[in-house]
Amino acid sequence: MSKLILYIEDDPANRLLVRRVLEAAGYRVEEAVNGPSGVQKAQASLPDLILLDINLPDVDGYEVVGLLRRTPGLRKVPIVALTANVMKGDRERSLEAGCNGYLQKPIDVDTLAEQIASFFTSG
Secondary structure (H helix, E strand, O other), rough: OOEEEEEHHHHHHHHHHHHHHHHHOOEEEEEEOOOHHHHHHHHHHHHOEEEEEEOEEEEEHHHHHHHHHHOOOOOOOOEEEEOOOOOOOHHHHHHOEEEEEEEEEEEEEEEEEHHHHHHOOOO
């Protein structure tokens, strides 16, 4: 069975692009439009990996990482920040918050699936 990726992202265009790229690479993709629904979906589906936008409405991605890391069954699920936050220190802040990786937007459609695959082979 293919790996399930939960993508927590408020922008519909980003969700569509990432879904198309990852599904073409053989992944299953589930989506959530904000932090609270992302945490609920993660608890329900127990994804193999979570892609997380840091700039979410209501609850930011850093807080979402904390919620996910405190949730039994999700503590070891890889979480990858997929964000437009590209200032000095943003990568480190994402990793310190509990993310396993950090990818910058705009995504590179030619390398995204390979970048995601690396999180499954490096564990």
